[in-house]
Amino acid sequence: MKPNTTKQYPYVGDLYGYTIKKAPDDTTYTDYTLVPQQVSMLLSVNLLGDLVIESQSKMQLNSYIKNIVDANGEQIYTDGEWKIFQTAPVLGPMGLKAGYRYRASIIAGNV
8 A cells, every 4th residue: 555645636737748859850859748638736835936746647857837726726826837847756654656746947927
C-alpha cells in the first residue's frame, strides 16, 4: 500500500507538454501540444513567489500549466500561466516514491 493514498490534490490545471522534433535541415525545435492534459495538484507558494506543485503526474521541464482552478472551479490567478523550471521526486517512508514536486514561475496572467 502506498503511504500517500489519502493525500488530496484539490487543484486541477491544464498541462501543455512538448516533444523535441528534428527539422529537415537537422535543427531541432520544440513542438508544444495543442491539446492539454488535465492534472491534479497540491499547491503552495514559496518565499520567492514560485508556485510549488506536488502531483502524481509526471511533467516535463519547460512545460506550461494554465487554467489552474481550485476545488470550487475558480481560477487561482486570472489568466495565469506558469512555466515549470525545476522538478524532483517526492521520496516517502519505506523507500517508496510518493509523487513529484515541481517549481514553476508565472509568465503570463494578471501580473
